[in-house]
Amino acid sequence: MSAKQQLINKIGLRLDGRRANELRRIRCKMGVFSQPDGSAYIEQGLTKVLAAVYGPHQTRNKQKAQHDACIINTQFSMAVFSTTDRKKRPRGDRKSIELSVLLQQALSAVIETDLYPFSQIDVYVEVLHADGGIYAACVNAATLAIIDAGIPIKEYICACTASLANDDVPMLDISHQEEILGGPTLTITALPMSEKIVLMEMSQRFHLDHLPKVLDKALEGCKDIKEILDEAVKDHVSKIGSATGWANASS
Amino acid sequence: MFTTKSFIKKNKVGHFLKHVREHYLRTDISCGVPECKKCHSENTSSLTKPSNSNNCSIFNYDHYLILDTNIILDQIDVLEEPIISNVIIFNTVYKEVKHRSLPIYKRLNTIIENPSRCFFLFINDHHKDTFVPETAGELINDYNDKCIRQAIKWYIEHLPNKKFILLTDDTKNRQLAIADNIPAYTVRDYVQNLDKKSLIEDKLSRNDLHSASEEKELFPPHLNKIELLKGIKEGSLHQGVFRASTVNFLEGFVNVDDIKEPVLVQGRAGLNRAVDGDIVAVEVFSKEQWVSPSEIILEDEDVDEQEVEEKEEILKNSTVLESEIKPTGKIVGIICRKWKQYCGILKDTSDLGLYQIFVPANKTIPKVRIQTRQVEFLKTQKLVVTIDSWPRYSRYPHGHYVRALGLIGSQQTENEVVLLEHDVPYSQFSKEVLRCLPKLPWLITRSDEEVRVDLREFDICSVDPPGCTDIDDALHCRPIDNTDTLEVGVHIADVSHFIRPGTALDLEAASRATTVYLVGKRIDMVPELLSSNLCSLKEREERFAFSCIWTMDRQANILTTKFCKSIIKSKQAMTYEEAQLIIDDKNKTDAIAQSLRHLNSLAKILKKRRLDQGALVLASTEVNIMMDSETMEPLDVKVKKHFETNSMVEEFMLLANMSVAKKILDEFPDCAMLRRHPEPPASNFDPLVKAGRHLGFDINIESNKTLAESLDKADKSSHPYLNEMFRMLTSRCMLQAVYFTSGTLQKADYYHYGLAVPLYTHFTSPIRRYADIIVHRLLAVACGADRTYPDLLNKEKSTILCQNLNYRNRMAQYAGRASVAFNTHFFFKGKLNDEEGYVLYVRKNALQILIPKYGLECTLFLAKKGETTMFQYDEERQTQSADGVTFHAFDPVTVRLQLDSSNIQHEKFILQLVKPIIRGFSVPALNDLNDGDRTESNEKRKSDEESGKNNIKKNRK
Secondary structure, eight states, X not given: OOSSOOSBOTTSBBTTSOBTTOOOOEEEEEOOOSSSSEEEEEEETTEEEEEEEEEEEEOSSTTTOXXXXXXXXXXXXXXXXXXXXXXXXXXXXXXXXXXXXXXXXXXXXXXXXXXXXXXXXXXXXXXXXXXXXXXXXXXXXXXXHHHHHTOOBSSOOEEEEEEEXXXXXXXXXXXXXXXXXXXOEEEEEEETTTTEEEEEEESSOOOGGGHHHHHHHHHHHHHHHHHHHHHHHHHHHHHHHHHHTHHHHHO | OEEEEEEEEEOTTSOEEEEEEEEEOBSOOXXXXXXXXXXXXXXXXXXOOXXXXXXXXXOSSOOEEEEOHHHHXXXXXXXXXTTOOSEEEEHHHHHHHHHHOHHHHHHHHHHHHOGGGOEEEEOGGGBTTTOOOOOTTOOHHHHHHHHHHHHHHHHHHHOTTSOEEEEOOOHHHHHHHHHTTOOEEOHHHHHHTBTTOTTGGGGSOOSSOOXXXXXXXXXXXXXXXXXXXXXXXXTSSEEEEEEEOSSBTTEEEEEETTSSSOEEEEHHHHHTTOOTTOEEEEEEOOGGGOBOXXXXXXXXXXXXXXXXXXXXXXXXXXXXXXXXXXXXXEEEEEEEOOOOEEEEEEOOOSOOSSEEEEEESSTTSOOEEEEOSOHHHHTTEEEEEEEEEOOTTOSSOEEEEEEEEEETTOHHHHHHHHHHHTTOOOSOOOHHHHHTSOOSSOOOOHHHHHHSEEEEEEEEEEEEOTTOOOOOEEEEEEEOTTSSEEEXXXXXXXXXXXXXXXSHHHHHHHHHOBOEEETTEEEOSSOHIIIIIISSOOBTOEEEEEEEEEEEETTOOEEEEEEEEEEEEEEEEXXXXXXXXXXXXXXXXXXXHHHHHHHHHHHHHHHHHHHHTTXXXXXXXXXXXXXXXXXXXXXXXXXXXXXXHHHHHHHHHHHHHHHHHHHHHHHOTTTXXXXXXXXXXXXXXXXXXXXXXXXXXXXXXXXXXXXXXXXXXXXXXXXXXXXXXXXXXXHHHOOOOEEEEGGGSOGGGGOBTTTTBSOOOOOSOTTTBHHHHHHHHHHHHHTTSSOOOGGGGOHHHHHHHXXXXXXXXXXXXXXXXXXXXXXXXXXXXXOEEEEEEEEEEEOSSEEEEEETTTTEEEEEESSOTTSOOSOEEETTTTEEEETTEEEOTTOEEEEEEEEEOSSSTTOEEEEEEEESOOTTTOOOOGGGOOHHHHHHHHHHHHHHHXXXXXXXXXXXX
């Protein structure tokens, strides 16, 4: 009936060959730079994001300094070559500012800020290739970078997108193509272990009846991502550890 | 596994952009063959049932068929035959079909969804073993063919003890396949060797029948796609929809967006093989070459070449009117064919050869050449045929036979043709739909009583046409104690209580959109249990209703409005006539009579107020056909009678609709379903204004109000039917009223021109219209009786729904008219009458005559074929004169009416002028005929009947 393209075909496959509850391929790496205190690189499908963390260090702007917590400074930017259309993206355009603020809110939910009074943590994320779910990839990259920097956090913080296919089936981890063709995209940032939702954003209106199932799906996605990130962190730590020799001691 | 696809695409601005997309390869895609142990087939789309096997004499084994794209695109009619089964469709093919032709894609989908057909969709492009990467510089067609071959190879290796056969009409692909040891055949070879080939061969599409070389080319060539697109971009060509003329086969119009008037195209070279509905590219001539549309009627009668050329000549000579000049052009190419299936019959010839000419019932469609081996049988049948191609050398398009509908001339067949022609879904309700119905006995429960207002004690009654079983409205009215106000209630059947959103029943009703009324037959929108029983507000039955209750003062001003779901019990179900009698009978003073009288007096005030605001009173020729209940033959044709009570019920329905429209728009400014009637453009009124001017009436079309006023004045006491005819002409100038979603238009466009109200919707007939069900749901949410659901609030979905509703409504209306026309013809068969009529239009070679007694409109030709007319045509004043008699529009005439059945498909009335007498043209009245003449005509009639019987006998053989 609808002229819109079907996002899931009869066999239950999406346009790129995934099933509704499958994430895109995630590959990640920690400690990609040596200059910052922590850094990470993540690929979610074709979306590629770099994150770097500096700090905690002394606040540069004395006025902003808080006596009981550290401030988190985030900066989001996209590379000019990140989308199909090559555009100049001056830092500080509306979208970047919005995403920076959202990222800052998400991170302040997990970082133990009260440990570092009068100090500041800088988080820089750079999107190298945008193919849907940019914000989610940024959050996941930032989590890894913060862990790499050794900053204490309460638990993993993960983000994932979900949407409705054919106005009925909830599906996970939306690619750019599906974002354009499909309906509303729900982005959630959650603490997957305690199942708390930190942040939730809808790209457009949709009927309340659909919300619970889409939300459940997205939360499920966050848990899956957490597993993958956890794996990556353990892998990274054991590699670094073995370089220092402690891995040998335990074996 | 993971790979990426990248391709370069041009965007809207004209930049070339590189797109990169992910492409996942999977290991969990099943091959679909049930015996296969290697694949875990979690989705059991059973490819084979034991009963299904393909038998073809080329092979001595059972096998699976694999189809190439060209087979599906060209031979979908063959594939729809149940004899073809066990077919594997590759996703590569599937996607290409979708890309090339959406209608065929939809038909393919219905085949795939039918489990008994055993069609299986194999996602070859996401399977890790059948995926083939594209090589640089490869054409997309070659790549697709490569994918198909790779997938078959995989199948053959995967299941060594099964056989797979590729059908393709692409020679290169077939050769390459055979080189790869894949058995490949053309569809023709395959079908001709099928064991049970029966008549399936007729259904093969014919694309490659003649080599065109030696034959004369009748048509100029079409430009190719690239030239067309270039021409359109540069502005030298225009894209538009071709509409063939209904009366002249050598003429048509192309509606182009950027030209105000439709572009006229004439002659065979001008039409250049366009078929009604096609999207074409048209080249507009320079202004000097523009001509006017001919006002003559030409029919395509003979196969003779010369005749056509003569007719083209006639056409050329009749298009020189300076004043009527229209943009003129010629069609240079077809952008998109909109060929459908057409109903019709075979042309009657003695030739029983392989090639036959098919004559479609729709006159705007050209005749079609088909190939068949069952001429004898098909001659007696109504057929469905599709067009395959139209080569340059062929006068008619080539097509193939799809199916036979039944005997020509039988009422059942005719009804089916009417339904099919108008795309009315008329199949039985499916089991799933019937499962959604409530179980009988249906009882009102305590919980129902809690949420509904109990109106069972009220004196509610319904007023409907005689024989109505789907009663969807009832009324009541009572004075409120101690005040001078009245309480008026309109109670509408609560269909939305039974039809819940998203159920099979709901989807079916949405797709049907409306109940279709044919003569002696009703195609229900909802199953009969609902339409004639549970929803119908029957006399003395407790029923659920949606009530709209106003308090009004005696001047019919609305003081308060209330909506609620209720339970009612109608005290009496009346016809309009009965209600009228009760009102008029002074002795009756019971509650029903009182309330009817109150309603009637309120309705009169309401009507007057509405007319003062500029509502139009229009007229149409609606007729009732009395049917013999046993033989189903029409007994008599009568114009419908109107009573005061008709307008009483109508007024309250209008009022309810308006109140509801306001309420739902307030509550849902973005997604309320409303109905609007756009103001027609001034040019639509031209014939009306012209006709008025010559009779000395000034028709002012500035607004609906001035139009209504001038219509009221257009009356002559000497000519009682004149006013009626003016109103009839006016109704033909109108545009269709349409449903729309409130969020999609500007507020000013919500206006209903005919009713002169700013807001209108349909609320009062949910049993027979789907729009009303949606409005009920919206209103139920608005008054807190129900919940919303996603699609109800979705603007795009509602818009799509509206489009479907508008389309179906239009078609239902046409179908109803076609059915009446057929039955009127049936009634007049073998009769010869003199009837009074009026001239409705004056044409160049004919007069359009209206016979009010039967609501008939027919053409009186002023000259026989090949003869020159004795009439003088005055273009300016729209008159025809001869022998001192002048015909104007609206002049009374007497004509002799006879049905001409020589063309079984297009039975038409032949008119002969009786009065006024014109020597050498008119015929004497029947009453004045001497006996000799009468017997002669009787004999003629008898012989007609006999030949008719003979026909029937022949058919039985």
